[in-house]
Amino acid sequence: MYGLIDCDSFFASCEQVFRPDLRHSPVIVLSGNDGCVIALTREAKALGIKRGIPYFKIKKEIECHHIAVFSSNFTLYGDLSSRVVRMIMNRADEVEVYSIDEAFINLIGEKDPISFCSRLRREIWQGVNIPVSIGIAPTRTLAKIATDFAKHYKGYEGVCLIDTDEKREKALRLIAIDEVWGIGRQLSKKMALYGIKTAWDFTQKKASWTRKNFKIQGLRTWNELQGISCLDAYSPAEKQSICTSRTFSHPIADVELLAERVAVFVAACAKKLRFQNGVSDTLTVFIYTSRHQQDQPQHQEAFPVHLETATNDTLELTHMALQVLRHIYRKGYLYKKAGVIVSNITSSNTVQQNLFDKINRPQRLKLNQAIDRINEKLGQNTIRLARQGNGEWGSKSELSSPHYTTQLDEIMRIK
């Protein structure tokens, strides 16, 4: 049996932790640049607001209904997420942290999973003030569905168990096929062509038919829905690729300004690489003009380069990235987004040495680590490459809540 612990409207709930006055109110959280809605409370949903909708399109409704709006504050969400995870780990042995707001636990051998999960749910609420819903079922995909029921039907009191074929059939008949984990837009369109509307319809097809039409992924989902577990444990351990990118609040035409941004992205990637003790030998730089303005000249390019020696050195990666940028940059275009990806990541313990390497790597590593330590203590960007500019983003995020839990001077004051 798997349990899935899923935080309710997580980002919005995080904002409510420090704003109890907003507890039962409509609250929305915006993406970077205050672009679009990425999280919203039940009350906001009831007013017709949808995830993904651009902020500027709903400003009227927001005013009219007094909806509380926040720019995203990922430092806060990350911190509260790790507190929730710690509480789960206190109670369960096998915990798979699947995303910032979800974790699976193994409930095999648990005699009374419902009271176990109800207790856990109460503890998380008391300890972190984050509401969670928990679904319990023999596979992860069914546990997801159980969580859906736990969230949407009050009678479950936040915990829903699917442990018999009767319950499974009842649940699957109520779940539309596009709500199933692993079935996205394209696949549900295709399912519709075959008359499949609910998860139950899908399970009535034959395995061979499923394999033929929906390949291995489809068959896996099909099996999971039958109650046969076949998804591997998600291991968040080491990332295979790391990406840092941003959409700019104002488009950038100047290559030097772009270079500044790209240098910042590289530094972020390199830092994350060192943090997981990894090195990368493939560096990709990409720049995009705005897809939403088709009347303007469009240029989208992502250019990967292979490095002789896998590295996590900020200086070396920056040097390469800027060369790539100058190679793909075209004058006269207004770039709206850029980013850097480091991929093919391996452990830094197993780096293939290059006989003709001109860089003193042990020395460089010490330098990078010293920079990381100083920035950790005195704030991001205290020490940075001149290429990174003054560290100002030019990205819009006007409605952010304070970093209540990670910045001493932003800690909550009680009058």
Add this chain to the structure above:
DNA sequence: TCTGGGGTCCTAGGACCC
């Protein structure tokens, strides 16, 4: 004016090898 950011896995097709 204004539409996120960060990941994973799978597949098809080409290059290359014997």
Add this chain to the structure above:
DNA sequence: TCTGGGGTCCTAGGACCC
């Protein structure tokens, strides 16, 4: 006349997730 077949590796692109 007749022009193989099977395997591996790599990459780009698509689809999915939160």
